Amino acid sequence: MDAQTSLEHAATGITDERVVEVRGLRKAFGSNVVLDGFDLDLRRGENLMVLGKSGSGKSVLIKCIMRLLQADAGTIRVLGQDVLTLDQEALDRLRVRIGFLFQSSALYDSMTVEENLEFPLRRHWITRDPKQTDALVDEVLNAVGLPQTRRMYPSELSGGMKRRIGLARTLILKPEVVLYDEPTTGLDPITGKEIVELILKLQRAYNTSSIIISHDLNVAKLAANRIIVLHEGRNHVEGSYADLRASNDPVVRSFFIFM
Amino acid sequence: MVRGTAAKVTSVLRDAGELMAFAGRFFQQAFHKRFEWREFFRQCYINGTLTLPLVGITAFIMGLVLTVQSRPTLERFGAASMLPAMVAISVVREIAPVITAIIGAGKIGSSMGAELGSMKVTEQIDAMEVSGTNPFRYLVVTRVWSTTLMIPVLMVISDAIAIWATWIGVNIKDDVSWGLFYRQVFESLEFSDFLPALIKSYFFGFAIGIVGCYRGYGTEKGTEGVGQAAHSAVVTASLLIFILDLMAVQVTDILGLN
Numbered sequence: 001m002d003a004q005t006s007l008e009h010a011a012t013g014i015t016d017e018r019v020v021e022v023r024g025l026r027k028a029f030g031s032n033v034v035l036d037g038f039d040l041d042l043r044r045g046e047n048l049m050v051l052g053k054s055g056s057g058k059s060v061l062i063k064c065i066m067r068l069l070q071a072d073a074g075t076i077r078v079l080g081q082d083v084l085t086l087d088q089e090a091l092d093r094l095r096v097r098i099g100f101l102f103q104s105s106a107l108y109d110s111m112t113v114e115e116n117l118e119f120p121l122r123r124h125w126i127t128r129d130p131k132q133t134d135a136l137v138d139e140v141l142n143a144v145g146l147p148q149t150r151r152m153y154p155s156e157l158s159g160g161m162k163r164r165i166g167l168a169r170t171l172i173l174k175p176e177v178v179l180y181d182e183p184t185t186g187l188d189p190i191t192g193k194e195i196v197e198l199i200l201k202l203q204r205a206y207n208t209s210s211i212i213i214s215h216d217l218n219v220a221k222l223a224a225n226r227i228i229v230l231h232e233g234r235n236h237v238e239g240s241y242a243d244l245r246a247s248n249d250p251v252v253r254s255f256f257i258f259m
Numbered sequence: 260m261v262r263g264t265a266a267k268v269t270s271v272l273r274d275a276g277e278l279m280a281f282a283g284r285f286f287q288q289a290f291h292k293r294f295e296w297r298e299f300f301r302q303c304y305i306n307g308t309l310t311l312p313l314v315g316i317t318a319f320i321m322g323l324v325l326t327v328q329s330r331p332t333l334e335r336f337g338a339a340s341m342l343p344a345m346v347a348i349s350v351v352r353e354i355a356p357v358i359t360a361i362i363g364a365g366k367i368g369s370s371m372g373a374e375l376g377s378m379k380v381t382e383q384i385d386a387m388e389v390s391g392t393n394p395f396r397y398l399v400v401t402r403v404w405s406t407t408l409m410i411p412v413l414m415v416i417s418d419a420i421a422i423w424a425t426w427i428g429v430n431i432k433d434d435v436s437w438g439l440f441y442r443q444v445f446e447s448l449e450f451s452d453f454l455p456a457l458i459k460s461y462f463f464g465f466a467i468g469i470v471g472c473y474r475g476y477g478t479e480k481g482t483e484g485v486g487q488a489a490h491s492a493v494v495t496a497s498l499l500i501f502i503l504d505l506m507a508v509q510v511t512d513i514l515g516l517n
């Protein structure tokens with residue numbers, strides 16, 4: 001790392017400690033090879049973005065990191081632990097420290113917003129004390145700016161509101177690492193920008209490191225410290241937003257079509 | 260044509276195999292010490308109340324119609340006094356268990372297929388996994404247990420309603436007191452009429468739950484898959500109920516209970 005970037009990182013609170021390390025990740029569904037030797041490093045405090053077109057395997061990548069999908073080959077270390085070999089109990093303990101914002105928000109339809117937020121607390125045995133639960137729910141609802149939705153059902157919320165509640169549910173466990181699966185997809189640009197700003201605000205407040213998966217260059221521009229382009233299952237290019245902007249690579253250019 | 264049929268048969272057999280594997284997974288988890296009691300009771304309540312009105316109305320109509328329609332035949336043989344007993348026996352042995360199960364397949368099976376299907380495609384099942392919850396135990400085990408235990412309860416209720424409707428049916432033409440009717444019914448009705456019906460209704464309940472969950476849990480291909488899951492849950496569960504019914508009659512025959 002050169003002196004310039006070191007300085008930048010010091011200013012943004014990025015350290016050299018690696019919180020996520022992926023090496024040679026391979027995942028295929030039958031004959032459909034989705035990831036074929038993908039590498040990734042996430043440093044503490046960093047916002048790493050993985051850019052890839054639809055169907056390139058972005059969701060598959062972070063689901064492998066969370067072990068929602070079993071990788072075929074390679075190694076994945078998160079917060080110093082080898083994800084692929086953990087037993088169920090250790091995996092659950094690790095998952096408390098990793099937040100996951102789902103592409104579709106994934107709020108439980110049969111539960112109110114409040115119950116949605118309490119669910120991870122109760123299930124991970126963080127707390128069952130009603131007062132403490134209440135306080136935590138209040139805190140995250142205020143953090144995402146939706147305290148009035150507490151008793152509502154997900155079906156009564158707009159897409160942007162669902163995304164915010166999804167974010168609140170992710171943050172209620174105070175994760176050290178957060179994986180965002182297309183946080184702005186399906187939202188209008190204004191709401192999308194609000195979500196990105198919220199992510200950045202919460203990131204500072206909760207001091208998280210994140211991997212943001214997207215094909216949205218606005219996210220790249222606003223939030224990413226570093227960008228990896230995922231193409232044909234591998235790391236295609238890596239760099240800052242300015243680097244990609246200046247690139248002549250046809251794959252990279254194709255993301256700038258509308259810019 | 261032949262190849263098409265062969266392909267269909269293969270896919271049906273594969274489907275059956277996968278359903279068996281799914282049931283196997285259920286039994287592996289069914290007695291796990293971390294049982295989701297809260298969700299189980301919620302499912303019992305939902306599945307019970309969802310189906311009870313329809314089961315009740317159908318049982319009432321079945322009892323009434325069967326009585327009215329059987330009367331002319333029995334009268335021709337001068338056996339009109341057999342009416343209560345005859346209807347009660349067919350209700351207890353066959354009508355109530357099968358009607359309850361078919362309605363259960365339609366109501367519970369389809370709603371489970373749709374609910375779990377949409378949970379799958381909107382990643383709610385993954386979200387549970389991330390929240391330290393085994394989604395199979397939380398969603399599938401509780402639902403299958405609840406239908407297995409609730410369908411027999413519903414069947415007993417529909418027995419009672421259909422027999423009461425029979426009394427009303429008898430009284431359209433005759434004047435039979437409840438006391439007399441009651442004696443006529445329960446003198447001919449034996450425990451060996453009731454027991455096989457009760458046992459098979461547990462199997463029916465299990466079939467509804469396992470098929471509904473299997474279809475929902477295995478949903479792919481986004482939102483259109485959800486409708487498909489609901490639909491095929493009803494079709495498969497109904498078919499399975501009739502197959503089980505056929506097997507049950509063979510078994511009771513062999514055991515000499517017919």
Ligand SMILES: Nc1ncnc2c1ncn2[C@@H]1O[C@H](COP(=O)(O)OP(=O)(O)OP(=O)(O)O)[C@@H](O)[C@H]1O
Nearest residue numbers: 029032034052053054055056057058059060061103
């Ligand atoms: N559970 C699965 N079973 C089979 N194939 C899958 C599964 N999940 C993903 N795939 C396949 O993996 C490939 C990558 O899917 P993925 O969901 O990771 O794409 P993505 O990059 O997230 O796209 P999008 O931007 O549309 O969300 C696709 O070809 C998809 O068909």
Ligand SMILES: [Mg+2]
Nearest residue numbers: 058059103181
């Ligand atoms: Mg995706």
